[in-house]
Amino acid sequence: MKHYLNLDAIPDLQSAIDEVIDLKNDPYAAEDLGRQKTLGMLFFNPSLRTRLSTQKAAQHLGLKTMIMNFSNEAWALEFEDGTKMNGLRSEHIKEAAAVVSQYCDIVAIRAFASLSNKEKDEEEQVLKCFARYTSIPVINMESATAHPLQALADAVTIKEQLFTKRPKIVLTWAPHPRALPHAVGNSFTKMVQKLDAEFVITQPKGYELNPKITKNIPLIYNQEKALEGADFVYAKNWCSYNDYGKILRSDEEWMITAEKMKLTNGAKFMHCLPIRRNIVATDDVLDDSCSLVIEQANNRTYAAQWVLKKLIENG
Amino acid sequence: MKHYLNLDAIPDLQSAIDEVIDLKNDPYAAEDLGRQKTLGMLFFNPSLRTRLSTQKAAQHLGLKTMIMNFSNEAWALEFEDGTKMNGLRSEHIKEAAAVVSQYCDIVAIRAFASLSNKEKDEEEQVLKCFARYTSIPVINMESATAHPLQALADAVTIKEQLFTKRPKIVLTWAPHPRALPHAVGNSFTKMVQKLDAEFVITQPKGYELNPKITKNIPLIYNQEKALEGADFVYAKNWCSYNDYGKILRSDEEWMITAEKMKLTNGAKFMHCLPIRRNIVATDDVLDDSCSLVIEQANNRTYAAQWVLKKLIENG
Amino acid sequence: MKHYLNLDAIPDLQSAIDEVIDLKNDPYAAEDLGRQKTLGMLFFNPSLRTRLSTQKAAQHLGLKTMIMNFSNEAWALEFEDGTKMNGLRSEHIKEAAAVVSQYCDIVAIRAFASLSNKEKDEEEQVLKCFARYTSIPVINMESATAHPLQALADAVTIKEQLFTKRPKIVLTWAPHPRALPHAVGNSFTKMVQKLDAEFVITQPKGYELNPKITKNIPLIYNQEKALEGADFVYAKNWCSYNDYGKILRSDEEWMITAEKMKLTNGAKFMHCLPIRRNIVATDDVLDDSCSLVIEQANNRTYAAQWVLKKLIENG
Numbered sequence: 001m002k003h004y005l006n007l008d009a010i011p012d013l014q015s016a017i018d019e020v021i022d023l024k025n026d027p028y029a030a031e032d033l034g035r036q037k038t039l040g041m042l043f044f045n046p047s048l049r050t051r052l053s054t055q056k057a058a059q060h061l062g063l064k065t066m067i068m069n070f071s072n073e074a075w076a077l078e079f080e081d082g083t084k085m086n087g088l089r090s091e092h093i094k095e096a097a098a099v100v101s102q103y104c105d106i107v108a109i110r111a112f113a114s115l116s117n118k119e120k121d122e123e124e125q126v127l128k129c130f131a132r133y134t135s136i137p138v139i140n141m142e143s144a145t146a147h148p149l150q151a152l153a154d155a156v157t158i159k160e161q162l163f164t165k166r167p168k169i170v171l172t173w174a175p176h177p178r179a180l181p182h183a184v185g186n187s188f189t190k191m192v193q194k195l196d197a198e199f200v201i202t203q204p205k206g207y208e209l210n211p212k213i214t215k216n217i218p219l220i221y222n223q224e225k226a227l228e229g230a231d232f233v234y235a236k237n238w239c240s241y242n243d244y245g246k247i248l249r250s251d252e253e254w255m256i257t258a259e260k261m262k263l264t265n266g267a268k269f270m271h272c273l274p275i276r277r278n279i280v281a282t283d284d285v286l287d288d289s290c291s292l293v294i295e296q297a298n299n300r301t302y303a304a305q306w307v308l309k310k311l312i313e314n315g
Numbered sequence: 316m317k318h319y320l321n322l323d324a325i326p327d328l329q330s331a332i333d334e335v336i337d338l339k340n341d342p343y344a345a346e347d348l349g350r351q352k353t354l355g356m357l358f359f360n361p362s363l364r365t366r367l368s369t370q371k372a373a374q375h376l377g378l379k380t381m382i383m384n385f386s387n388e389a390w391a392l393e394f395e396d397g398t399k400m401n402g403l404r405s406e407h408i409k410e411a412a413a414v415v416s417q418y419c420d421i422v423a424i425r426a427f428a429s430l431s432n433k434e435k436d437e438e439e440q441v442l443k444c445f446a447r448y449t450s451i452p453v454i455n456m457e458s459a460t461a462h463p464l465q466a467l468a469d470a471v472t473i474k475e476q477l478f479t480k481r482p483k484i485v486l487t488w489a490p491h492p493r494a495l496p497h498a499v500g501n502s503f504t505k506m507v508q509k510l511d512a513e514f515v516i517t518q519p520k521g522y523e524l525n526p527k528i529t530k531n532i533p534l535i536y537n538q539e540k541a542l543e544g545a546d547f548v549y550a551k552n553w554c555s556y557n558d559y560g561k562i563l564r565s566d567e568e569w570m571i572t573a574e575k576m577k578l579t580n581g582a583k584f585m586h587c588l589p590i591r592r593n594i595v596a597t598d599d600v601l602d603d604s605c606s607l608v609i610e611q612a613n614n615r616t617y618a619a620q621w622v623l624k625k626l627i628e629n630g
Numbered sequence: 631m632k633h634y635l636n637l638d639a640i641p642d643l644q645s646a647i648d649e650v651i652d653l654k655n656d657p658y659a660a661e662d663l664g665r666q667k668t669l670g671m672l673f674f675n676p677s678l679r680t681r682l683s684t685q686k687a688a689q690h691l692g693l694k695t696m697i698m699n700f701s702n703e704a705w706a707l708e709f710e711d712g713t714k715m716n717g718l719r720s721e722h723i724k725e726a727a728a729v730v731s732q733y734c735d736i737v738a739i740r741a742f743a744s745l746s747n748k749e750k751d752e753e754e755q756v757l758k759c760f761a762r763y764t765s766i767p768v769i770n771m772e773s774a775t776a777h778p779l780q781a782l783a784d785a786v787t788i789k790e791q792l793f794t795k796r797p798k799i800v801l802t803w804a805p806h807p808r809a810l811p812h813a814v815g816n817s818f819t820k821m822v823q824k825l826d827a828e829f830v831i832t833q834p835k836g837y838e839l840n841p842k843i844t845k846n847i848p849l850i851y852n853q854e855k856a857l858e859g860a861d862f863v864y865a866k867n868w869c870s871y872n873d874y875g876k877i878l879r880s881d882e883e884w885m886i887t888a889e890k891m892k893l894t895n896g897a898k899f900m901h902c903l904p905i906r907r908n909i910v911a912t913d914d915v916l917d918d919s920c921s922l923v924i925e926q927a928n929n930r931t932y933a934a935q936w937v938l939k940k941l942i943e944n945g
Binding site for chain 3: 036064066072073084090092
């Protein structure tokens, strides 16, 4: 594993899940692995879980962390090649990435989608430029189109439910007042395809995810029908992909309620957080024992620790 | 001690003071106590002393720290139950607190009074919600109505003066251009009542603190009279409690001057800092050897260390 | 060495360079030197290299760091004596510096020039006030008029080129869309004068640096002539010193290009970063093997480590 830019970096998801669970059972087992090494964490966007869980994961491995918020602590970065840099951006990614490589052994980056320019977002400019111009491993802490740390934690959370039969997993779009990126939906979809599970996506028309990612996956426009017999309901909002960045509807019809959960096979409820209560899902879903959202967040630590461990061991 | 939300958490103030002084004499004596443990420090407001002294205290105990400024690094939090979260706040305290509990062993929180809604402030919503929804100990790094780390440090600073007689302590209101909270005044008042000392509060009419906290304490509206024979003068501004959040006067009459200090029994001058020079007190008071303000700040480290130590030992 | 405020703190530059190179060869050799010690890093301005390299240097020495952005995390500071503090600034440097001294063993400060008031900038108010009111060593992480950590790293970078003959070093002004401080130009000029080198400054008329710093140094207004036979070209923008803070020209004539580099003796290109590509220098200069800019940044770590080591050893 050279970088952890997306789920393709994981050679074998099942082994990875098992190893994450091992780390969770004994988090300090490799406490000296990161000795004299430093993880740089660079944020272009807000973070709570990702920041704290990755920092905690580093601590478990004895790895030092240096955190920087690029939005207000450092220089505005330019990512385009060949630009005359006479505007607001005072440092080029070529220098920034090369320089950071010298101070850190691994660098983790959070850079959300702009949702204003689909091509730019799909190029994953920030993440890819760091990977191109750095000489150290790069970890994706949520980029424009992928959130592979979340997806690995989600895979572990599903595995921990110890299903004896092949579970039915439903990814359902849910409402949200703001336009949100597709990163979590994309990575969850990619991850579930590697599990032994029945997988269904449900969403209103117009909210189709990138068809390259969802091809061959059953798409059901009737949410209640999709939920029937589900063992896991993963709720998530995303904005329109076709009409890129747009919010097409803001009513409550697609909110997950206790009523809807009754249609399932006693399903567990999942969400990556932060979640808007009584918009994405009702209080009675989130406060019920069916909710796995807190455990998903907990598993973020061990998913990040697994990635850090692999990158150090290969380094 | 389960949490350190206010002074009531201290079982015996005299013993606590003695133990703080022991820590000050040998700060690294329990350097391994915090091994493999993490303190989360969450700030909703600015901080200099509290942040650095608490971080230093953690270092003395070998405790790792993770610091987050909620105002610009994380998601805006919702604290009300049952809200439809369709506004600016994207994460509910229920999730945030539960999630933070998984990454930290202790969490410390700074959340000032709004000074716009007395009832909300007195509910201590931010602090109490964290304590309610977290599974780990919570430390108050100044909340809407209390600043118990400051008060413990102040108690130690008074004790260090080694008074042979019962000292007279005067808490005096002082001017300030901005409306300030009551937290320091409240906690100092509560703390002094546990000392063997004569205690007097002096302030202009209209600046009475919460009567539940000041009952039985002599209140003198004539500052010069109150200062007579004082051994300690603790100056602090607060806004009106009755006319909540209002500034009733902005003249210099109540500023502490060298002249006024002459009315005392060679009193020591105290203030929690930050202090506005020549508004709250004159340069000649602050630059005189009577001033204990720097030592008060120093004692913040050992007060915080005592709290951290107790919470780890009980944990 | 009591403080590291400017290059005058270095007793012998040649020995310092050699010692920095020793640290670079074995960065963890003194891993226990900083045990139980803390470096406070206070930022009034943005930073990437300085922040990460100094933090990394501290890690090499086992020194803990506490970082604070004064612009948004702490209280606005007052630096003038005798002020009635009834404005926006809520804490005086006298208290802030004294307080920080108690929580840290060394404090490092970044405070850029205002470029609006020459006298104030030359007084180095922020840095000098910290040095005056603190009881611990102070490190300059770029002040209004000096950047001695950069200059030491630059000296090391030049030395590493292993010149057998006395090299010719050219400091050339270069264009920039914003008014920039003189700190880097000043410190580079002071440093080079201590090397065994031919030194020339080239710049457009009106961009003369402080004559106290540049006296006796050949000044050539014709950039191409100055570059002839150069072994090192150090490019840097600064605003006008005489017409303080002004930008006198914004054309491209002084940009460093591959064409211009051909006039030199196969010179190495240097810049402190961040650099505006195709404004200060063209892509083909920066992407060529003649560029030392990334190595300069790398050497920042060991320059800072040398300073920290000296301050701890003398402490």
